[in-house]
Amino acid sequence: MAKFVIRRVFWTIPVILLVILMTFGMMKAIKGNPFRNTERNIPAAIQHNLNREFHLDKPWYIQYAYYVKGVFTWNLGPSMLQRNQTVNDIVSETFPVSAELGGLAMLFAVIIGIPLGIIAALRQNSAFDYGAMAFSNIGFAVPSFLTSTLFLYFFALKWGNFTGFPTFGWSGFHSKVLPAIALGLAPMTYFARLVRGTMLETLQQDYIRTAKAKGLRWRRVVGLHVLRNSLIPAVTAAAPLLGYLVTGSFVIERIFAIPGIGQYYVTSVSSRDYSVTMGITVLLSILIIVANLLVDILYGFLDPRTRDLRT
Amino acid sequence: MALLEVDDLRTHFFTREGVVHAVDGVSFSVETGKTLGIVGESGSGKSVTALSIMGLIPRPPARIVSGSVVFDGRDLTKLSEKSLEDIRGSQIAMIFQDPMTSLNPTLTIGTQITETIRRHHGLSRDQARNRAAELLEEVHIPNARQRLDDYPHRYSGGMRQRVMIAIAISCNPRLLIADEPTTALDVTVQAGILDLLDELRTEHQMAMILITHDMGVVAEAADDVAVMYAGQIVEHASSEDIFNRPEHPYTEALLGALPHLESENVRNERLTAIPGRPPDLVNPPSACRFAARCVYANLGDSCTTVPPELREIRPGHLVRSAHPASERAGHREEVGAR
Amino acid sequence: MSSTEERQTDFEVALVHAAEASHLHDAGAALRRSSLWRDALYRFTSNRAAIIAAVAFLMMVGFVVLGPIVDRADPYAVNFGIAYQSPSWSHPFGTDEFGRDLFVRTALGGRLSIEIGLAATVAIMLIGILYGSISGFLGGWVDNALMRFLDTLYGLPYLPFAILTLAIFGVVNFWTMVVALTVASWFTTARVMRGQIISLKENDYVRAARAVGARWQRILFRHLLPNTLGVIIVFVFLELPGVVLGEAFLSFIGLGINPPKASWGSLAEDGYTAYNTHPYIIIIPSICIAWLILSAFFVADGLRDALDPRTRETKEG
Numbered sequence: 001m002a003k004f005v006i007r008r009v010f011w012t013i014p015v016i017l018l019v020i021l022m023t024f025g026m027m028k029a030i031k032g033n034p035f036r037n038t039e040r041n042i043p044a045a046i047q048h049n050l051n052r053e054f055h056l057d058k059p060w061y062i063q064y065a066y067y068v069k070g071v072f073t074w075n076l077g078p079s080m081l082q083r084n085q086t087v088n089d090i091v092s093e094t095f096p097v098s099a100e101l102g103g104l105a106m107l108f109a110v111i112i113g114i115p116l117g118i119i120a121a122l123r124q125n126s127a128f129d130y131g132a133m134a135f136s137n138i139g140f141a142v143p144s145f146l147t148s149t150l151f152l153y154f155f156a157l158k159w160g161n162f163t164g165f166p167t168f169g170w171s172g173f174h175s176k177v178l179p180a181i182a183l184g185l186a187p188m189t190y191f192a193r194l195v196r197g198t199m200l201e202t203l204q205q206d207y208i209r210t211a212k213a214k215g216l217r218w219r220r221v222v223g224l225h226v227l228r229n230s231l232i233p234a235v236t237a238a239a240p241l242l243g244y245l246v247t248g249s250f251v252i253e254r255i256f257a258i259p260g261i262g263q264y265y266v267t268s269v270s271s272r273d274y275s276v277t278m279g280i281t282v283l284l285s286i287l288i289i290v291a292n293l294l295v296d297i298l299y300g301f302l303d304p305r306t307r308d309l310r311t
Numbered sequence: 312m313a314l315l316e317v318d319d320l321r322t323h324f325f326t327r328e329g330v331v332h333a334v335d336g337v338s339f340s341v342e343t344g345k346t347l348g349i350v351g352e353s354g355s356g357k358s359v360t361a362l363s364i365m366g367l368i369p370r371p372p373a374r375i376v377s378g379s380v381v382f383d384g385r386d387l388t389k390l391s392e393k394s395l396e397d398i399r400g401s402q403i404a405m406i407f408q409d410p411m412t413s414l415n416p417t418l419t420i421g422t423q424i425t426e427t428i429r430r431h432h433g434l435s436r437d438q439a440r441n442r443a444a445e446l447l448e449e450v451h452i453p454n455a456r457q458r459l460d461d462y463p464h465r466y467s468g469g470m471r472q473r474v475m476i477a478i479a480i481s482c483n484p485r486l487l488i489a490d491e492p493t494t495a496l497d498v499t500v501q502a503g504i505l506d507l508l509d510e511l512r513t514e515h516q517m518a519m520i521l522i523t524h525d526m527g528v529v530a531e532a533a534d535d536v537a538v539m540y541a542g543q544i545v546e547h548a549s550s551e552d553i554f555n556r557p558e559h560p561y562t563e564a565l566l567g568a569l570p571h572l573e574s575e576n577v578r579n580e581r582l583t584a585i586p587g588r589p590p591d592l593v594n595p596p597s598a599c600r601f602a603a604r605c606v607y608a609n610l611g612d613s614c615t616t617v618p619p620e621l622r623e624i625r626p627g628h629l630v631r632s633a634h635p636a637s638e639r640a641g642h643r644e645e646v647g648a649r
Numbered sequence: 650m651s652s653t654e655e656r657q658t659d660f661e662v663a664l665v666h667a668a669e670a671s672h673l674h675d676a677g678a679a680l681r682r683s684s685l686w687r688d689a690l691y692r693f694t695s696n697r698a699a700i701i702a703a704v705a706f707l708m709m710v711g712f713v714v715l716g717p718i719v720d721r722a723d724p725y726a727v728n729f730g731i732a733y734q735s736p737s738w739s740h741p742f743g744t745d746e747f748g749r750d751l752f753v754r755t756a757l758g759g760r761l762s763i764e765i766g767l768a769a770t771v772a773i774m775l776i777g778i779l780y781g782s783i784s785g786f787l788g789g790w791v792d793n794a795l796m797r798f799l800d801t802l803y804g805l806p807y808l809p810f811a812i813l814t815l816a817i818f819g820v821v822n823f824w825t826m827v828v829a830l831t832v833a834s835w836f837t838t839a840r841v842m843r844g845q846i847i848s849l850k851e852n853d854y855v856r857a858a859r860a861v862g863a864r865w866q867r868i869l870f871r872h873l874l875p876n877t878l879g880v881i882i883v884f885v886f887l888e889l890p891g892v893v894l895g896e897a898f899l900s901f902i903g904l905g906i907n908p909p910k911a912s913w914g915s916l917a918e919d920g921y922t923a924y925n926t927h928p929y930i931i932i933i934p935s936i937c938i939a940w941l942i943l944s945a946f947f948v949a950d951g952l953r954d955a956l957d958p959r960t961r962e963t964k965e966g
Contacts, residue, residue: 010789015797016799018377022802023813026814061411139937141940141943142935143898143935145901145921146931146932149921149931150932206412206413207412207414207415207416209407210415211413213400214400215431218396220426220430251901269816276890280653281807285805285806286803288808292803292804303417304417
């Protein structure tokens with residue numbers, strides 16, 4: 001098992017390097033980019049800084065090598081537009097905010113979504129089941145910019161005095177509820193449908209019939225036999241959902257005026273602050289890759305069949 | 312009084328395509344210490360019968376519409392789910408066909424054995440574990456104690472079936488129902504399982520219902536045999552009688568003992584061997600259900616108009632047919648022992 | 650009797666027989682020769698949810714195609730006099746801040762969104778199928794390398810990838826948008842196609858065909874392709890909503906196609922600024938998107954059930 005973990009971790013490194021390379025390549029391809037070393041419309045002082053930091057006067061592979069080193073030593077270079085700030089500064093300010101938003105959204109998705117799926121499966125074809133699934137379908141199809149706007153409109157604007165939800169900002173518990181729910185709605189529906197599906201499938205399995213034939217109480221059959229087999233796939237679903245959270249945060253942060261990393265990303269692209277863009281892209285990529293790694297390892301532990309296969 | 316008495320059991324499946332009459336008027340009884348073999352092809356209703364006894368039929372589409380299943384004086388069809396849960400595993404136990412899928416892959420073998428014991432007998436964890444190890448030894452699994460902590464995928468098919476048997480006898484049930492216990496296993500392993508079942512039955516004084524499609528299995532292991540076809544019992548006799556003096560044309564065919572065709576009764580569109588399919592159970596034939604495939608059925612006969620009743624053609628030998636062997640013209644008493 | 654049949658429960662077998670029996674009640678009980686497609690069509694049309702979804706989907710297509718023809722308002726005519734009107738008879742979807750009729754604009758926006766979606770979906774299919782087929786068919790180290798590369802690509806988050814691609818082009822128009830969306834979304838299709846090709850390659854009937862000496866063209870066209878075609882069709886209906894939503898997201902954060910041309914996403918963005926006073930402006934295009942997504946998704950579901958009867962059986966356990 002340890003061998004599996006080590007091997008898996010080992011393979012992530014070239015993946016990360018390759019991702020950085022791709023990002024690097026894409027950045028270089030963008031026009032009007034000081035990285036391309038052909039534009040001259042940047043204040044000399046900054047250009048000088050950039051050259052120093054990013055080694056723009058050297059061949060591209062040297063630049064790349066330095067950048068990689070920078071990534072691993074947590075030095076992403078200076079911002080191109082804001083003279084006093086480094087990319088690190090910007091990231092350290094905005095990332096925790098987005099991380100918290102993402103975390104809360106995921107929490108909401110798990111706490112509401114999974115029980116919803118479980119109950120829907122146990123009461124298959126009941127009114128609850130149909131209702132829950134209809135709700136899931138709507139939650140997944142309606143674009144998050146609409147749900148966020150509606151939340152904002154009703155809960156913060158119209159009934160704001162009653163609920164205490166502000167219409168923007170990110171301080172204090174109240175301001176975090178609406179955005180977290182808006183962002184977590186789609187993952188919630190995903191979990192609900194996934195868990196319902198796996199539970200229905202598990203309930204059909206022969207070993208559940210065996211468990212019933214043994215006279216075990218239904219509570220135990222569901223609580224232990226069914227759930228244990230049904231929830232494992234839900235765990236593996238967490239990783240791709242991270243990608244969704246990243247994407248969704250762009251929109252949510254915009255609507256709720258949350259100073260997170262998604263907001264900053266868009267701003268950096270339109271204002272051509274490319275070192276920020278690159279830094280954030282690389283950071284997010286590494287995050288996703290590491291998350292995938294963790295989920296893979298976790299899955300290896302959870303399913304005893306794969307556990308033995310890996311040794 | 313018999314340990315188990317099933318009387319006119321009818322289990323139907325209510326589906327969108329219609330009502331499937333899977334078990335349509337089945338009656339039999341099982342005595343303590345005896346083995347009843349139920350034989351039939353797929354779709355004959357034998358598994359559904361077993362599941363109906365245990366109350367394990369899938370409740371949305373299926374339902375026991377009438378009949379009774381009296382076990383130890385109580386009608387199981389009238390009991391609450393809770394009461395049934397108490398009986399299952401401790402009074403009546405069941406083992407299933409496919410050992411590869413009948414065990415939970417994410418729980419250890421030990422857990423799956425001890426949970427039954429603890430559920431019904433309230434033993435402590437250690438006591439249950441000891442008992443579990445004993446049980447594994449009883450079913451001849453080597454290194455019992457260590458293997459308790461293994462997961463099912465580390466066991467072979469034959470060993471898993473032994474584990475299933477261990478679980479089944481763990482609470483000393485009065486009745487063991489074995490649904491095709493050897494079908495999914497290699498031939499070489501089959502004999503071992505059957506021997507084990509026999510051994511345990513005598514030791515624990517259990518009654519057993521052995522369900523199979525294989526006449527050979529039944530010959531070995533059963534005291535009484537009931538042959539099922541299209542949801543009904545078509546013949547019921549002692550094992551010896553079934554093999555030496557089969558009456559129903561279907562039984563004869565199963566035994567491969569088709570008598571020579573009587574020339575006056577041959578119709579060339581009839582199937583002359585078992586190939587062909589059992590009748591549609593959504594609209595079963597109103598008369599004899601085997602008539603379409605029977606060599607002896609006649610157009611002008613009662614076979615297609617009157618449903619044959621299960622009648623006692625000899626003491627202890629029931630048959631549901633208008634043309635049982637001993638009543639056929641030119642019947643010869645030459646069907647020897649098999 | 651095959652051992653698989655013996656292992657089915659009595660119920661399943663009875664059900665199969667019942668179903669077959671009901672089919673036998675016509676055409677003189679002769680065996681009906683149905684091709685895969687006719688069977689699939691039959692199954693699809695008997696699936697109520699799928700039919701409703703298909704109708705809904707076609708309704709939306711009808712709306713975007715016929716809408717601007719039926720309602721002859723000029724989508725670009727600015728008229729502040731009738732700005733910000735709520736939905737009414739003369740303007741079924743109301744008017745926006747410039748007094749433009751939103752019914753027409755939504756329909757035209759739909760045309761653009763769906764066109765982009767279709768173009769991107771086709772591109773995704775082409776690239777994904779090509780990549781996946783090559784990888785699956787060739788196998789060995791080629792397959793390994795291609796898949797590892799694909800794994801890397803999964804590491805790049807969707808929106809940033811698309812955004813960077815757009816930035817590289819420097820301008821956002823129909824084609825750059827299509828490329829950006831395609832580039833960020835083709836991975837799953839590639840992976841699925843590879844899986845399909847691999848499982849089919851090992852399939853017994855392909856082996857049998859080879860054993861009889863069939864040439865690779867025959868194998869490809871008569872065996873591999875018809876089976877993957879089903880999967881491809883299902884995937885089209887799964888990818889389309891994803892791409893439409895992606896375009897909407899990009900438009901919403903300001904990286905959409907420039908005005909006055911509009912897509913549903915940019916219409917929503919327009920409407921967003923006035924959400925507290927005139928919520929219909931953002932609600933309507935969003936509902937259109939949701940409508941498309943839901944109907945496409947359920948059509949895909951229905952197609953999947955229709956084309957692969959095995960998924961049906963596993964549901965029955």
